[in-house]
Amino acid sequence: MINYETRQDGDVTFATFTREGTYFEVPTVAGQTEEEIQAAIQTSLDTYDLIQEMQGD
Amino acid sequence: MSIFIGGTEITDIQIGSTAINSVYVGANKVWDRSLDTQTVTVGEYSSGNIRGYGFGFTTGGSISDGTSNMFSGAAYVQIDTLADISNGQGWIVQLGINGTHPNSGWTTMTIDGVAFNRADISFHSQPSGITNWVWSDAPRPQTNPFGTTVGATKQVVFT
Numbered sequence: 001m002i003n004y005e006t007r008q009d010g011d012v013t014f015a016t017f018t019r020e021g022t023y024f025e026v027p028t029v030a031g032q033t034e035e036e037i038q039a040a041i042q043t044s045l046d047t048y049d050l051i052q053e054m055q056g057d
Numbered sequence: 058m059s060i061f062i063g064g065t066e067i068t069d070i071q072i073g074s075t076a077i078n079s080v081y082v083g084a085n086k087v088w089d090r091s092l093d094t095q096t097v098t099v100g101e102y103s104s105g106n107i108r109g110y111g112f113g114f115t116t117g118g119s120i121s122d123g124t125s126n127m128f129s130g131a132a133y134v135q136i137d138t139l140a141d142i143s144n145g146q147g148w149i150v151q152l153g154i155n156g157t158h159p160n161s162g163w164t165t166m167t168i169d170g171v172a173f174n175r176a177d178i179s180f181h182s183q184p185s186g187i188t189n190w191v192w193s194d195a196p197r198p199q200t201n202p203f204g205t206t207v208g209a210t211k212q213v214v215f216t
Contacts, residue, residue, distance in 0.1 A: 009161065012176040021184035025160050027176060044179040047193035051149065054107050054139055055114050 002041045015041055022048075060088050068094075089216035092163055093126040097136055099209045106144075110203040111137030113153065117207055127162040127215060131155050134187050136168070136213055138201050147197025151189060158188040166190075168202040169211040 004017040007025065014025040015037055026044045028037050060067045060080065068091060070077040080088040100118025102109030112118035113135025124130045134153035140146070150173055152166060160180040166173045178192045192198075203211055 009176070014160065014180070023182040025180040027178065044191075044193070047149065047179070047191060048181060051139065051151070051191065051193075054109075054141070 001038060002045075004037075004041065017041070019045065024048075058087050089164070091214050091216055093215040095123070095133065095136065095213045096121045097168075097203070097211050097213055099203050099205075099207055099211060101205070101207045102137075102139075106141050107139070108142050108205075109137055109139045110201055110205060111135070111211075113137040113151070125154055128154055128156065128158050131158065135189075136166075138203055140197075140201070147199045148201050149197060150192040150202065152191075153187050153189045156186060156188065157182050160190075163215045165216050167214045167216070169204075169213075171198070171200075171202040 002017055002019075004015040004026075006028075007014045007016050013028050013030075015028050016023070016025050018024070024041075024044060026041050028040065032040070060070075067088075070080065070088075070090075076090065078090045079086055097112045098117070098119045098121075099110050100112060100115030102115045109115050110118075112120040112133070115137060118137070120133055120136065123133050125133060132155040134155050136152050138148045138150050140148045150168070160175070164175055166175070173192050175190060178190055180188075180190050182188045203209075
C-alpha cells in the first residue's frame with residue numbers, strides 16, 4: 001500500500017508520492033476504486049524499476 | 058493534427074500581429090501552435106531481448122536543437138522507446154529533460170505523427186536531477202513510433 005496525495009491538473013487527477021527520493025505522479029480515472037488506484041501506482045513503480053533494469057541503471 | 062496549404066504545412070497562423078494558438082472546426086480542435094519542435098536522428102540500443110530507438114541511451118541517436126522551449130532551454134536527455142521484444146508487451150515511450158520540472162507546461166508530444174498525451178502517463182522527478190514522462194501502462198503502442206531504421210530522422214512536436 002502506497003500512501004499518496006492528489007493533485008488536480010485540469011480534468012485529470014494525479015496521485016502523487018515519493019519513493020526513495022524520486023517524486024512520482026500517476027494519473028487516475030474518475031470513479032476508480034482505491035484498489036484500482038493502488039494497482040495503477042504499482043504498475044507505474046514496476047515500470048520504473050523495469051526501465052532502470054533495462055537500461056542497466 | 059497538421060494544416061496544409063497545398064503540400065506546405067502551416068506552422069504559424071496570425072491575424073494581424075496576433076498569434077493564433079488553436080484552430081477549431083466546429084467543436085473539434087484541429088490545430089495547436091507548436092511549443093517546441095525537435096528533430097531526432099534515430100539511434101539504436103540492443104542488449105539481449107531489449108531494444109531501444111530514438112535519442113537518449115541509444116548509440117548513434119541525436120537531437121536538434123536539443124533544448125526545451127517549455128522549460129527555459131533545459132536540455133533533452135532522452136526521447137526514446139524501449140521494449141523487451143520477446144514478450145509482445147509493446148513499446149515504452151520516454152521523455153527526459155535535464156533538471157527538476159513540474160508536470161505541466163505542455164499537453165501532447167507527437168512523434169512522427171503519433172500523439173502521446175501528458176494526461177495519460179506517469180511522471181517522475183529523480184533525485185539525480187532528471188525529469189521523466191513515461192508512457193508505459195497497458196496498452197503500450199505495439200508499433201515503435203521511431204521505427205527501427207538507424208539514421209532516419211523523425212520530427213517530435215510538443216503542443
